Amino acid sequence: MSTEFEPVIGLEIHVQLQTRTKMFCGCALSFGDEPNTLTCPVCLGHPGTLPTLNAQAVHFGLMIALAFECEVAPRSIFHRKNYFYPDLPKGYQISQYDLPLATSGRLAVPGGPSVRIHRAHLEEDAAKLIHQGESGRIHGAGSSIVDFNRGGTPLVEIVTEPDLRSAADARDFLQLLRTTLKQIGVSDVNMEEGSLRCDANVSVREVGEQGFRTKTELKNMNSFRFLERGIEAEIERQIEIWSSGGTVQQETLHFDPVSGSLTALRSKEEVHDYRYFPEPDLVPLVPTEQMLDAARAALPELPAARLGRYEREYGLGSDTAAVLVGWAELGSFFEESLGAVSGNGVDAGALARWTTGELVARLREQGLDDPRESQLSPRALAELVLMVQSRELSQSAAKEVLTELTQSGGEPGAIVEAKGLKPIADSGELEGIVERAIEQNPAAVEQIRNGKVQAAGAIVGAVMKETKGRADGAEVNRLIRQKLGIG
Numbered sequence: 001m002s003t004e005f006e007p008v009i010g011l012e013i014h015v016q017l018q019t020r021t022k023m024f025c026g027c028a029l030s031f032g033d034e035p036n037t038l039t040c041p042v043c044l045g046h047p048g049t050l051p052t053l054n055a056q057a058v059h060f061g062l063m064i065a066l067a068f069e070c071e072v073a074p075r076s077i078f079h080r081k082n083y084f085y086p087d088l089p090k091g092y093q094i095s096q097y098d099l100p101l102a103t104s105g106r107l108a109v110p111g112g113p114s115v116r117i118h119r120a121h122l123e124e125d126a127a128k129l130i131h132q133g134e135s136g137r138i139h140g141a142g143s144s145i146v147d148f149n150r151g152g153t154p155l156v157e158i159v160t161e162p163d164l165r166s167a168a169d170a171r172d173f174l175q176l177l178r179t180t181l182k183q184i185g186v187s188d189v190n191m192e193e194g195s196l197r198c199d200a201n202v203s204v205r206e207v208g209e210q211g212f213r214t215k216t217e218l219k220n221m222n223s224f225r226f227l228e229r230g231i232e233a234e235i236e237r238q239i240e241i242w243s244s245g246g247t248v249q250q251e252t253l254h255f256d257p258v259s260g261s262l263t264a265l266r267s268k269e270e271v272h273d274y275r276y277f278p279e280p281d282l283v284p285l286v287p288t289e290q291m292l293d294a295a296r297a298a299l300p301e302l303p304a305a306r307l308g309r310y311e312r313e314y315g316l317g318s319d320t321a322a323v324l325v326g327w328a329e330l331g332s333f334f335e336e337s338l339g340a341v342s343g344n345g346v347d348a349g350a351l352a353r354w355t356t357g358e359l360v361a362r363l364r365e366q367g368l369d370d371p372r373e374s375q376l377s378p379r380a381l382a383e384l385v386l387m388v389q390s391r392e393l394s395q396s397a398a399k400e401v402l403t404e405l406t407q408s409g410g411e412p413g414a415i416v417e418a419k420g421l422k423p424i425a426d427s428g429e430l431e432g433i434v435e436r437a438i439e440q441n442p443a444a445v446e447q448i449r450n451g452k453v454q455a456a457g458a459i460v461g462a463v464m465k466e467t468k469g470r471a472d473g474a475e476v477n478r479l480i481r482q483k484l485g486i487g
Contacts, residue, residue, distance in 0.1 A: 005204045005242065007235045008212060009164035010118075013177065015156045015187050016125065016195040017060045022152035023124040024051030024094065031193050035130075035147035043152035045090035050281050057154035060186040061101050061122050062287060062295035064156050067184050067302060068117050070105030075286050076121075078279040086146055087127040095123035095157075097276045101285065107180070109172050110307050111318060116161040122285075127151035128194075150194075156186075162201065162212065167231035171224045174198055175326065179303050183328050191222050198222075200231050203248070204238045214248040218255055219265065230255030233262055306331065314338075314348035323356040329370040330355060333378055340379035344386060351385045358399055362406045375409030376402075384412040394471060396464055397421040433471070434479040437462040448484060456480050 021028060025042035042049045065072050079097040105117030127148040131141035158177070164170045178189045178196055189196040203215040218234060221227035233255060238248050252265045301309075303325045310321040310331075324331035334355045338348055359371060359381065368374055384401060387393040393401070393416060401415050416422055437459045438445055447455035460476050 004206060005239050006207050007165055007167070007231070008162045008203045008205060008215075009167075009170050009231060010162035010201045010215075011158075011160045011164070011170060011174065012199040012201065013158040013160075013174070014125070014197045014199075015064070015158065015181055015189065017057050017154040017156060018185070018187050018195075019054055019056045019060065019154050021054060023054050023057055023122075023154040025152060027152065029153060030149075033149055035145075035149060038149040039151070043089075044148060051094060051279075053282060053285070054154055057122060058285065058287075059291070059295060059298070060154075061120070061156050062291060063184055063186055063298055064158070064181070065102035065105065065120055066292075066295055067180055067299060068102075068105035068107050068120065068158070070102035070117055070120055072102050072287055072292065073099060075099065075284050076101045077284045078122075078282045079276045080279050081123075082275040083273070085126070086144065087129050087151070089127065089148065089151060093124060093126065094279055094282070096121035101156075107173065107177060108304060109169070109176050110304065110322065112172050113163060113165070113169050115163045115173050118159045118161050120156055120158045123155050123157060125150055125153035125155050162203075167228045167235065170200060170231055171228040174227060175224055176303060179326050179328065183303060184299055191224075194222070198227055200227065200234075202231055202234045202238070204235060204242065213242075214250050216248065216250065217252045218262075219252055221255070223257075226255065226257045229257060229260065230262075233260060237262060310352075314352065316349060316352050320349075320352050320356050323360075324352065327360075329372070330360065333359075333371040333381075336378035337382040340377075341382040341386060344382075345389075346382050346386050347389055350389055351382060354381065354385050354402075358402055359406070362403060366406065374406040376405045377409070380405050380410070380412055387412060387416070393421065434459075434476060438480065438484070445484065448480075448486065453486075 019029060022043055025040050027038050027040050027043055030038060042051060062072060064070075076096055076099045078094050080092040081095045081097070082092040084091055100119045100121035102120040103118065105120065106114055107117065108114035127146050128150045130145050130147060132143045132145070160173075164173060178191075181187050181196070182189045187195055191197070198221045200218040200221060201215045202218060203213045205211070205213050216234060216238070218227075218230045221230055234253065241248050249267070251267050254263045254265050255261075256263065307318075307321050307325045310316045310324060311318065316324070324334055334352055337355070338346065338351060359376070363369075363371060363374065366374060371378075381402075384393070384398055384405070388395060388398045393412075397416070400419070401412055401421065404410065404415050404419075405412065441459050441462060444455045444458040456477065459480055464471060464476075
């Protein structure tokens with residue numbers, strides 16, 4: 001990236017709320033149903049119908065506002081955002097404009113930027129356009145059809161200030177925001193299904209420049225990787241334009257993750273293009289203290305606070321803690337495992353490393369998102385780590401036991417007995433096995449004596465194979481060094 005320019009990035013995040021019904025009518029919310037079956041005259045915009053505000057959506061909106069330290073407005077109102085598009089049956093969207101639900105929040109990425117939240121407001125989602133063509137997008141499509149099932153879905157739109165300075169920072173911020181929303185239970189934040197959609201406003205300016213230059217908008221980034229790649233591509237494009245003496249045009253762009261290309265969709269609208277005016281069929285929204293208290297009481301421990309607690313109370317490294325916080329089910333399983341053997345001396349750091357390392361590997365092999373979907377119990381994991389910690393079981397044998405536990409369940413001790421995985425207790429027996437492995441690997445011995453200590457892996461591997469993983473790796477390495485007379 002050019003050192004003469006710096007990116008200026010702000011995000012607009014649309015969050016579908018996990019309510020039972022739509023924002024202004026009683027139609028059920030469901031993904032994947034037969035098109036146009038979850039509709040009524042209200043969400044289809046028939047003349048004479050009146051909207052009724054969803055109380056659960058307001059509750060979730062307040063939870064989001066409090067989770068991101070926003071100032072909740074004592075009075076907010078709904079507006080009609082007027083524009084024509086086939087997925088908007090009324091010809092306008094009911095949203096909030098100059099008096100939104102919440103303003104002036106923040107979300108700090110641990111080890112990264114602290115991003116200000118400009119506003120968070122309630123609105124309804126549009127219907128879903130399905131473009132007929134190979135790409136599934138409007139460009140190159142022969143026709144488009146509309147599924148109105150999604151129309152009227154409750155949304156909270158979260159708009160950040162332009163505080164992000166790199167595509168990687170934007171990705172990390174969105175990941176933390178998504179984790180927070182999922183853990184407070186207001187949305188399933190499934191990006192593939194459109195429950196979380198992100199637009200990025202991107203501009204660049206010379207390093208040290210205080211003002212803002214023309215921005216463009218990247219629409220509907222539906223994965224963290226696409227968001228990062230799309231922003232990177234747009235930053236490069238704008239730098240090239242400014243560097244060659246050109247001018248960036250304010251427009252909306254589509255990023256194609258397959259080709260890596262950017263395509264202009266339309267010129268970027270200004271606020272006045274939408275002809276906002278107050279929604280005459282809805283009264284102002286005035287949150288009461290009881291409503292705010294209920295929202296506060298519904299909030300669990302937030303991810304940023306949990307990460308700090310893991311580092312402070314358990315002494316976990318930031319990377320390990322971040323994995324446990326970012327994968328909520330994994331973090332809960334870790335804490336339950338720790339509590340299951342409370343007072344037995346299990347090392348929290350070792351348990352966390354087994355959880356984020358070996359356990360995660362097995363969950364991915366089985367295609368599982370939650371450790372509780374496997375056959376492993378929290379207590380069994382903790383007991384397994386205790387056995388390794390007390391040298392009752394070797395690391396390699398423990399890995400074999402963990403595989404059995406995740407696939408079939410059971411108790412670690414019983415599996416160790418059944419498989420004959422107890423460590424070799426006779427030091428003389430292990431010594432003899434090490435001596436044979438040294439004799440059978442003369443090439444490795446020569447390399448070790450020439451300073452290539454990593455060649456000892458071949459000898460260690462031979463010992464582990466003969467002992468079926470029952471040997472302690474550290475003891476094997478000590479014996480090899482002793483037999484070869486090296487430090």
